[in-house]
Amino acid sequence: MKQIGKRFPDNFYWGGATAANQCEGAWNEGGKGPSVADHYTGGSRTESRKFTRKIDPDEYYPSHEAIDFYHHYKEDIAAFAEMGFKMYRMSIAWSRIFPNGDDAGPNKEGIEYYRSVFMECRKYGIEPLVTILHYEMPYHLCEAYNGFVDRRVIDYYINYCKTIFTEYKGMVKYWLTFNEINALAHGFGATLAGGILVDDDIDLMDYFLGRAKETPEAAGTRFTALHHQFLASAKAVKMAHEIDPENRVGCMIAGSCVYPYTCNPEDVLISQQQMNMGNWFCGDVQVRGEYPHYAKRYFEENNIKVAFEEGDSEILKKGCADFYSFSYYCSGCASADPEIKKAAANMMMGIPNPYLKASDWGWVIDPKGLRYFLNEIYGRYRVPVMVVENGLGAADIVEQDGSIHDDYRIDYLRLHVEQMAEAIADGVDLIGYTPWGCIDLVSASTGEMEKRYGFLYVDKDNKGQGTLSRSRKDSFYWYKRCIESNGTEI
Ligand code: BGP
Numbered sequence: 120m121k122q123i124g125k126r127f128p129d130n131f132y133w134g135g136a137t138a139a140n141q142c143e144g145a146w147n148e149g150g151k152g153p154s155v156a157d158h159y160t161g162g163s164r165t166e167s168r169k170f171t172r173k174i175d176p177d178e179y180y181p182s183h184e185a186i187d188f189y190h191h192y193k194e195d196i197a198a199f200a201e202m203g204f205k206m207y208r209m210s211i212a213w214s215r216i217f218p219n220g221d222d223a224g225p226n227k228e229g230i231e232y233y234r235s236v237f238m239e240c241r242k243y244g245i246e247p248l249v250t251i252l253h254y255e256m257p258y259h260l261c262e263a264y265n266g267f268v269d270r271r272v273i274d275y276y277i278n279y280c281k282t283i284f285t286e287y288k289g290m291v292k293y294w295l296t297f298n299e300i301n302a303l304a305h306g307f308g309a310t311l312a313g314g315i316l317v318d319d320d321i322d323l324m325d326y327f328l329g330r331a332k333e334t335p336e337a338a339g340t341r342f343t344a345l346h347h348q349f350l351a352s353a354k355a356v357k358m359a360h361e362i363d364p365e366n367r368v369g370c371m372i373a374g375s376c377v378y379p380y381t382c383n384p385e386d387v388l389i390s391q392q393q394m395n396m397g398n399w400f401c402g403d404v405q406v407r408g409e410y411p412h413y414a415k416r417y418f419e420e421n422n423i424k425v426a427f428e429e430g431d432s433e434i435l436k437k438g439c440a441d442f443y444s445f446s447y448y449c450s451g452c453a454s455a456d457p458e459i460k461k462a463a464a465n466m467m468m469g470i471p472n473p474y475l476k477a478s479d480w481g482w483v484i485d486p487k488g489l490r491y492f493l494n495e496i497y498g499r500y501r502v503p504v505m506v507v508e509n510g511l512g513a514a515d516i517v518e519q520d521g522s523i524h525d526d527y528r529i530d531y532l533r534l535h536v537e538q539m540a541e542a543i544a545d546g547v548d549l550i551g552y553t554p555w556g557c558i559d560l561v562s563a564s565t566g567e568m569e570k571r572y573g574f575l576y577v578d579k580d581n582k583g584q585g586t587l588s589r590s591r592k593d594s595f596y597w598y599k600r601c602i603e604s605n606g607t608e609i
Contacts, residue, residue, distance in 0.1 A: 120600060120608045121533065126540035127606040132246065132550060134206030135199060135557020135574070136508055138253035138298065140182045142560040143212065145189035150226040152218025154255040155266075155314055156182045161566040161581060164480060168566045170310055172262075179583055181561040181568070186577045187587055188558075192236050194589065195558055198575055200243035202595060203602035207245050208507050208553040209236070210253035210298065213279055220257030221264075221275045225282050233283075237290040247291050248507065248553065250371065251280060251355065253298035254563065256314040266314020267303075267344035267351075270426075276351045277358065284362040292365050295444055295507070296352035299373035301401040303345040306333045311563075313344040335422035342418070343426045349404045350431060353438025370405035370440040371507060372398055374447040376485070376492045380454035380470055390453035398445075399499065406443055406500045408436040443500050446508030446555065447489050447535075449482040450475070480512050480570060486534035493542035493549060505551040509535055512562065512570040515592065523576050523592040532594065532601075533609045540606060554598075558589070574598050 140156035147153070153174070161179045162168035171178060188195055199207055213220060215229035240247050256266060264272050283291075302308030309315040317337070333341075352370070359366040375397035379386035395413055403411040409432065418425060451469035454460060463470040477483045489506070497504055511531040515523050532554065543549050556572030559579075568579045574595040579585035601609050 120597070123537060123540055123607055123609060125605065125607050126543050128543070128550070129605065131605065132206035132248075132505070132552070133602040133606075134204045134208060134245070134248070134551065134553040135202075136208035136248075136553040136555050137188070137557065137560055138210045138250065138255070138563075139212035139215070140185070140210075140253065140255040140561075141556075141563060142186050142188040142558065144183060144185040144187040146180075146183040148189065149215065149228045149232055150218060151212060151229060152214035152220075153258040154182075154212060154214045155258055155261055155310060156255045158258060159566060161583075163565055163567060163581065168564075172316070181566045181583065184583065185561050186559065186579060189232075191587070191589070193239055195575070196236070196239045196243065196245070198589065198591075198595075199557065200245060202574060202599045204243075204245050204557075205602075206248050206293075206551055206553055207240055208248040208250065208295075210250035210255065211283060212255050213252060214255070214257035216282060217257060217275070217279055219259035220272075220279075221260065230282070230286050234286070234290070237287060241290065246293060248293040248295065248505075248551070249283075249287075249291050250295045250298050251283070252276070252296070254302075254311045261310070261314040261316050264314075265316060265340075266310075267347045268313070268315055268340050270347055272314075273347050273351045273354070277354050280355045280358060281362075284359050284366070288363050292363075292367060294355075294359060294366065294368045295371040296355050296368060296440075297348055298371050299446060300345070300348055300352070300370065300405070301372050301375070301397065303341060303348065304396055304400055306338075306341070309337075309341050309344075313341060313348070315341060315344055335424075338421060339424040342423055345401075346425050346427065346431070349401075350434050352405055352440075353408070353435050356438035356440060367441045369442040369444045369505065370402060372402055372443070372445045374398065374445040374492060376447070376450040376488045377453050377469075378450060378472065380452040380456070380459060383455065385455035386453060389455050393453050402443060402496070402500065404435060405440045406502060408439045440502070442503040442505060442550070443496055444505040444507040445496070447492060447506055448509060448555075449478075450485040450488040450492075451483065478511055478513065480565075482512070484511070484531060486531075486538045489535055490538040490542045490545070493539070493547045494545055497542075497547040503548045503550045505553070506539065506549070507551070507553045508555040509552070510555040510572040512556075512572055514569050515571050515576060517576065517590075521590055523590065525592045525594045528572075528592070528594045529597045532598070536601060536606055536609050
């Protein structure tokens with residue numbers, strides 16, 4: 120363990136994060152309807168996940184059982200409490216509350232299930248942080264409405280929010296309206312984040328690698344869906360405050376930290392544009408309540424038509440987020456040089472940084488980038504900030520005696536905690552840290568189990584085989600000590 124000076128505030132929210140579709144399983148139990156995530160097959164580092172409109176009995180869909188948190192939640196929350204969690208970020212599966220999304224009334228069993236989960240958290244003094252929609256919209260809304268493209272879906276979302284804000288009043292205080300809402304600012308987010316049915320067989324990898332070509336019409340549809348999510352988010356913020364003034368509602372952005380590859384002004388401009396569209400575009404709408412100054416030019420030059428309506432600007436202004444949250448795993452570079460771009464064409468996360476090393480999945484590890492990024496965010500928005508996802512996806516080895524020595528994960532986390540402490544010393548109002556996949560779960564991008572993030576190991580492989588038994592990795596004890604010492608012993 121390494122000692123660092125005390126820099127974290129006493130009430131800092133140390134915790135961990137998961138999402139329903141990646142851990143719950145029980146995809147058709149307890150009255151739950153299918154979600155968009157339930158239509159993604161398993162994949163790997165090299166083979167893309169497929170999206171199928173019909174559930175194909177010959178395919179493997181990892182979300183269907185996931186790690187069966189649905190039946191293991193008591194055991195799992197007890198383990199989180201043992202580590203000393205102050206906060207647990209989780210999502211509610213919308214289709215567990217409203218199986219079709221547009222149903223007249225909610226599914227009581229789903230409501231009671233989450234009530235029990237929240238009670239379990241409260242028993243240990245763990246504050247839930249609830250993502251209202253984490254890549255898992257009711258599938259019926261995709262089929263019948265083309266997801267958030269249809270303005271009526273805003274009302275269904277708000278109806279769902281009203282139900283959960285009312286049911287869990289006093290039990291849940293911290294909410295996030297949409298996970299990584301900026302995924303919809305890119306082609307790959309169309310189905311996953313927006314519920315837009317693009318094709319029968321969507322190749323996610325094509326989108327990640329920028330191989331999928333999108334027409335201006337399709338981009339317009341996607342930005343319209345994003346605009347509808349902004350409206351839904353703003354309305355949800357307003358409603359949450361009305362239902363319980365104690366409620367705090369945040370935005371959640373996929374942190375995309377981009378550096379210029381060189382000091383050539385061409386590279387600097389490109390990296391600025393990528394930071395603008397990758398981060399500030401959504402953050403500005405959700406925290407400042409208005410589109411950024413460059414949005415108009417971006418839409419015009421790309422021939423993108425968004426279905427704005429009269430009164431929308433007022434709605435956005437009245438529903439500004441209380442805090443800013445984001446995921447942070449890696450950073451990337453931007454270059455105007457066609458040769459450099461070509462060399463990085465098959466890299467999932469863009470142009471790699473020659474000064475940094477990447478994970479086995481090609482995600483460039485950059486702890487100092489977190490300090491830089493936190494300062495950028497706080498300087499821009501001046502609202503409390505939370506890092507609600509961070510961590511190292513890595514394959515683990517279980518020793519003969521059952522122990523798991525994941526020192527690579529401890530190293531990754533230690534360096535990031537250290538940089539958060541620096542950012543707090545810089546003056547950033549950082550209030551919480553919930554590393555991703557605090558218990559091993561299904562990977563969102565590849566559908567694998569063996570891309571593991573957890574402090575807790577789950578015995579299950581990429582094909583779905585395993586006992587589902589849980590065991591503690593070395594990082595479990597490291598994080599426990601980190602929390603106990605409030606970040607001074609890492
Ligand atoms: C974020 C998602 C999470 C999570 C994480 C790690 O984009 O919000 O759902 O999965 O990335 O990514 P992966 O699971 O692909 O390793």
